[in-house]
Amino acid sequence: MEYEPVIGLEVHAQLLTEAKIFCGCSAKFGAAPNTHACPVCLGMPGVLPVLNRKVVEFMLKMALATNCRINRVCSFARKNYFYPDLPKGYQISQYASPPAEHGWIEVELNGGKKRIGITRIHMEEDAGKLLHDERNPVSHVDLNRTGVPLIEIVSEPDIRGAEEAAAYLRRLHETLVYLEICDGNMEEGSFRCDANVSLRPAGTEAFGTRAELKNMNSFRNVQRALEYEIKRQRYVLEGGGKVAQETRLWDDTAGVTHSMRGKEEAHDYRYFPDPDLVPVVIDDAWLDSVRKTLPELPLERRERFVRDYKIPAYDAGVLTASRELADYYEELVRLSGEPKLASNWVMGDVLRFLNEEKKGIGACPIAPASLADLIRLIQAGTISGKMAKEVSEEMYRTGKPPEKIISEKGLVQITDEGALTEMIAEIIAENPAQLAQYRAGKEKVFGFFVGQAMKATQGKANPQLINDLLKKMLAGDK
Amino acid sequence: MELYELTIHELSDRLRAGEITSAEIVSSVFGRIDAVEKDVRAYITLMRETALAEAAEAGEKIRKGEGGPLAGIPVALKDIFCTKGVRTTCGSRILENFIPPYDATVVEKLRSAGAVFTGKTNMDEFAMGSSTENSFFGATRNPWDIERIPGGSSGGSAAAVTAGECIAAFGSDTGGSIRQPASLCGVVGMKPTYGRVSRYGLIAFASSLDQIGPFTKDVEDCAIVMNVIAGYDPRESTSVPQEVPDYRSFLGRDIKGWRVGIPKEYFIDGIDPEVEAAIRKAIRVVEGAGAKSVEISLPHTDYCVAVYYIVAPAEASSNLARYDGVKYGFRAGEARDLLEMYKKTRSAGFGAEVKRRIMIGTYALSSGYYDAYYRKASQVRGLIKRDFDEAFKNCDVILTPTSPTPAFRLGERTDDPLQMYLSDIFTISANLAGIPGISVPCGYTTGGLPIGVQFLAGHFQEGRLLQAASAYEKHARIDKRRPSL
Numbered sequence: 031m032e033y034e035p036v037i038g039l040e041v042h043a044q045l046l047t048e049a050k051i052f053c054g055c056s057a058k059f060g061a062a063p064n065t066h067a068c069p070v071c072l073g074m075p076g077v078l079p080v081l082n083r084k085v086v087e088f089m090l091k092m093a094l095a096t097n098c099r100i101n102r103v104c105s106f107a108r109k110n111y112f113y114p115d116l117p118k119g120y121q122i123s124q125y126a127s128p129p130a131e132h133g134w135i136e137v138e139l140n141g142g143k144k145r146i147g148i149t150r151i152h153m154e155e156d157a158g159k160l161l162h163d164e165r166n167p168v169s170h171v172d173l174n175r176t177g178v179p180l181i182e183i184v185s186e187p188d189i190r191g192a193e194e195a196a197a198y199l200r201r202l203h204e205t206l207v208y209l210e211i212c213d214g215n216m217e218e219g220s221f222r223c224d225a226n227v228s229l230r231p232a233g234t235e236a237f238g239t240r241a242e243l244k245n246m247n248s249f250r251n252v253q254r255a256l257e258y259e260i261k262r263q264r265y266v267l268e269g270g271g272k273v274a275q276e277t278r279l280w281d282d283t284a285g286v287t288h289s290m291r292g293k294e295e296a297h298d299y300r301y302f303p304d305p306d307l308v309p310v311v312i313d314d315a316w317l318d319s320v321r322k323t324l325p326e327l328p329l330e331r332r333e334r335f336v337r338d339y340k341i342p343a344y345d346a347g348v349l350t351a352s353r354e355l356a357d358y359y360e361e362l363v364r365l366s367g368e369p370k371l372a373s374n375w376v377m378g379d380v381l382r383f384l385n386e387e388k389k390g391i392g393a394c395p396i397a398p399a400s401l402a403d404l405i406r407l408i409q410a411g412t413i414s415g416k417m418a419k420e421v422s423e424e425m426y427r428t429g430k431p432p433e434k435i436i437s438e439k440g441l442v443q444i445t446d447e448g449a450l451t452e453m454i455a456e457i458i459a460e461n462p463a464q465l466a467q468y469r470a471g472k473e474k475v476f477g478f479f480v481g482q483a484m485k486a487t488q489g490k491a492n493p494q495l496i497n498d499l500l501k502k503m504l505a506g507d508k
Numbered sequence: 509m510e511l512y513e514l515t516i517h518e519l520s521d522r523l524r525a526g527e528i529t530s531a532e533i534v535s536s537v538f539g540r541i542d543a544v545e546k547d548v549r550a551y552i553t554l555m556r557e558t559a560l561a562e563a564a565e566a567g568e569k570i571r572k573g574e575g576g577p578l579a580g581i582p583v584a585l586k587d588i589f590c591t592k593g594v595r596t597t598c599g600s601r602i603l604e605n606f607i608p609p610y611d612a613t614v615v616e617k618l619r620s621a622g623a624v625f626t627g628k629t630n631m632d633e634f635a636m637g638s639s640t641e642n643s644f645f646g647a648t649r650n651p652w653d654i655e656r657i658p659g660g661s662s663g664g665s666a667a668a669v670t671a672g673e674c675i676a677a678f679g680s681d682t683g684g685s686i687r688q689p690a691s692l693c694g695v696v697g698m699k700p701t702y703g704r705v706s707r708y709g710l711i712a713f714a715s716s717l718d719q720i721g722p723f724t725k726d727v728e729d730c731a732i733v734m735n736v737i738a739g740y741d742p743r744e745s746t747s748v749p750q751e752v753p754d755y756r757s758f759l760g761r762d763i764k765g766w767r768v769g770i771p772k773e774y775f776i777d778g779i780d781p782e783v784e785a786a787i788r789k790a791i792r793v794v795e796g797a798g799a800k801s802v803e804i805s806l807p808h809t810d811y812c813v814a815v816y817y818i819v820a821p822a823e824a825s826s827n828l829a830r831y832d833g834v835k836y837g838f839r840a841g842e843a844r845d846l847l848e849m850y851k852k853t854r855s856a857g858f859g860a861e862v863k864r865r866i867m868i869g870t871y872a873l874s875s876g877y878y879d880a881y882y883r884k885a886s887q888v889r890g891l892i893k894r895d896f897d898e899a900f901k902n903c904d905v906i907l908t909p910t911s912p913t914p915a916f917r918l919g920e921r922t923d924d925p926l927q928m929y930l931s932d933i934f935t936i937s938a939n940l941a942g943i944p945g946i947s948v949p950c951g952y953t954t955g956g957l958p959i960g961v962q963f964l965a966g967h968f969q970e971g972r973l974l975q976a977a978s979a980y981e982k983h984a985r986i987d988k989r990r991p992s993l
């Protein structure tokens with residue numbers, strides 16, 4: 031029998047607000063353990079949460095960017111369970127009344143487009159972290175992450191394969207990063223994904239029993255884990271067995287998923303409205319003010335690049351991979367007036383330099399204005415394309431403007447026709463034998479003369495000009 | 509008359525006149541504590557040294573004319589308020605050694621008003637109880653008869669004011685925990701509107717019901733301390749940014765022409781005949797003061813106790829999850845793994861009543877039971893609130909008994925939780941509706957035990973409540989007896 035996978039994804043994205051969601055502590059990653067933790071973070075008796083309104087605004091940006099319907103009133107709920115990284119014994123989340131529902135995003139698949147539904151987006155607080163001592167049977171709790179704001183983005187079970195899941199995740203990731211509300215770092219856990227997977231006979235409607243997959247910390251792992259799990263479930267079903275409803279962990283090294291807990295051991299989280307927080311009311315004025323801050327989203331921008339700058343879709347895709355990179359490119363286009371050349375330079379040298387050092391465009395020492403100058407110098411013939419490569423490398427290394435590098439290195443192309451004519455005449459006079467060969471029809475000797483001319487000018491001559499002059503003078507029509 | 513017997517306003521007048529010093533008041537109060545505390549057991553922790561230092565500081569400020577409204581006045585705090593650097597137990601073994609690194613907002617406010625803290629008073633563990641017998645630190649006694657309970661859960665605070673072991677005290681009221689002990693100890697006790705006094709730093713029992721309030725010797729003192737503790741707090745989301753009137757301005761005004769609602773559902777079988785007689789008399793007193801008594805109906809009264817014993821334990825089961833032995837407080841000894849550590853810690857750290865309520869609350873929130881219990885209770889709570897909204901269309905304040913009985917004997921109800929729960933039958937509704945209530949002494953039983961009358965008013969009508977209470981106090985002229993300790 032043919033089986034069709036049915037996949038729904040739950041993504042947790044850490045938000046880049048300065049402060050945590052319910053207290054004034056810094057939400058920054060990487061501080062010494064428990065230095066970003068106050069009595070609220072520690073779940074001390076009597077302390078109370080106060081909502082950071084920036085978190086609501088960040089959530090709204092994502093909700094608007096994913097075409098969600100915004101509920102004007104939403105509220106917080108407690109999700110109760112015991113764990114040492116959860117100081118209050120409950121996580122403040124949203125349950126019965128989420129702020130955003132019924133959204134969708136579009137993913138590109140094999141040239142086509144597919145719309146994937148978003149069930150809901152809600153806000154919640156992150157838990158702390160346990161650090162297990164390798165040598166001693168003790169664990170330590172770091173509460174810096176406790177209360178860092180998260181949004182959870184739950185998809186509809188619209189995804190039909192591992193590749194599609196990866197495409198959906200990339201779109202979400204790109205959107206979050208574009209909105210500058212999440213740094214998208216999967217290794218550090220600021221973008222996390224769980225998946226629900228089931229199989230059903232192709233062409234049927236009813237869902238099969240699903241397994242929940244956890245512990246996949248890269249796009250690649252999500253895809254691998256889903257591929258494995260789909261295969262595993264198919265094997266179970268084809269063998270006449272039943273898929274168990276359970277939570278399974280992805281083992282990256284072994285490349286398999288294994289059961290973590292069954293349905294019987296599933297938590298009863300006993301959600302109920304958090305009496306310490308009042309409902310959040312999102313009025314028109316607030317929503318509009320957030321809407322105004324929304325940037326052009328990657329897909330729209332990509333399409334505009336193809337349309338307005340006449341660059342290939344692939345190039346547009348690379349150039350809009352991050353908002354900063356796209357901004358860099360557009361600035362270069364504005365200053366140089368050369369969309370195609372600008373694209374070649376950014377996708378060529380600039381990204382190559384950056385990739386070699388694993389840096390982002392934000393760390394690029396070449397300002398768009400300098401690169402625009404370089405493009406202008408090439409077009410004016412001041413330097414050759416080959417020289418430009420040397421100059422751009424130097425620009426990247428030193429951050430100096432191109433003119434300065436050109437003059438320091440004496441790289442200016444010789445375009446003085448009079449001087450070059452004189453020099454070529456000398457070369458011809460010094461090599462009568464080669465001249466005779468050329469005139470006898472041995473065209474290959476032309477290369478010899480070009481070489482001599484470049485050697486005499488230390489490569490600084492404008493090659494096109496040398497070619498033209500040589501052709502003319504060797505033919506004797508001076 | 510000893511200084512510890514006086515009220516805030518009497519002491520403040522004398523302090524400002526330079527007749528006495530704050531240090532003298534504090535010595536008088538601690539002298540009294542030394543004399544009677546062994547019988548009353550009102551305190552868990554005494555703050556003698558800091559009190560003396562605070563008294564000296566207050567004295568200095570009073571001399572310079574800078575003293576706040578409570579300058580030099582010794583007050584006691586229920587051990588449910590977090591006090592920076594001072595052990596805060598909530599009456600529980602699980603917080604036996606907990607020292608908060610912060611003050612509750614109320615504590616900050618009292619401090620800046622110049623109050624001197626005498627200590628932390630005894631209470632039912634996590635405020636769960638009506639007798640102060642559920643304390644890890646032992647029961648507090650009623651100063652009128654030390655074989656009897658002082659009421660609860662803020663029994664230590666009520667007893668301390670009654671016994672002269674402080675001039676005023678503060679407690680929390682989730683289902684009657686201020687008003688009921690005030691009634692049983694013969695002092696004034698007020699539960700303000702939910703959202704009127706900040707809960708920040710108040711150890712939570714049931715967050716949607718908890719409210720902080722004072723115990724004082726008379727209504728005027730109640731208005732004085734309400735002026736200090738009421739007000740918006742940005743650290744509490746459910747705090748309401750509404751202006752605080754001068755509560756003293758409501759004192760001494762008459763209530764001529766007021767309509768005083770008497771809910772017919774509050775005169776039930778099982779109410780002590782002496783209590784009922786005292787309340788009937790109180791109705792005649794307000795009528796004598798020019799008010800008109802009108803019968804009203806609060807049709808959902810019968811459901812109050814049931815709703816309360818679902819909502820409060822449900823919230824408590826979640827609020828108390830943080831006491832897990834991981835971060836602070838008590839942790840039971842050896843455990844093989846995490847689960848065993850949790851089990852041992854919470855089994856040994858909590859008392860029987862707390863565990864009972866955690867179980868009830870966990871059950872009420874469990875999947876499959878949530879709709880039948882928690883959701884249904886929340887819906888009925890809405891109806892109870894509506895009863896009051898309707899009632900206040902027809903009356904200015906409501907008058908009821910505070911407690912169906914006077915103070916009962918120690919141990920009398922400890923084996924019968926349901927009987928114990930009925931102690932709060934007249935006070936719970938105000939917490940469910942979020943409205944303010946006050947208990948004022950209204951007489952004594954033939955055995956000499958105090959009886960209290962409760963006034964209730966609409967949301968944020970504390971001023972009206974104080975006006976009614978002060979008019980009642982003036983016209984009732986209850987004889988000022990003192991417990992013989």
Ligand SMILES: [Zn+2]
Pocket residue numbers: 050053054055066067068069070071177
């Ligand atoms: Zn914090």
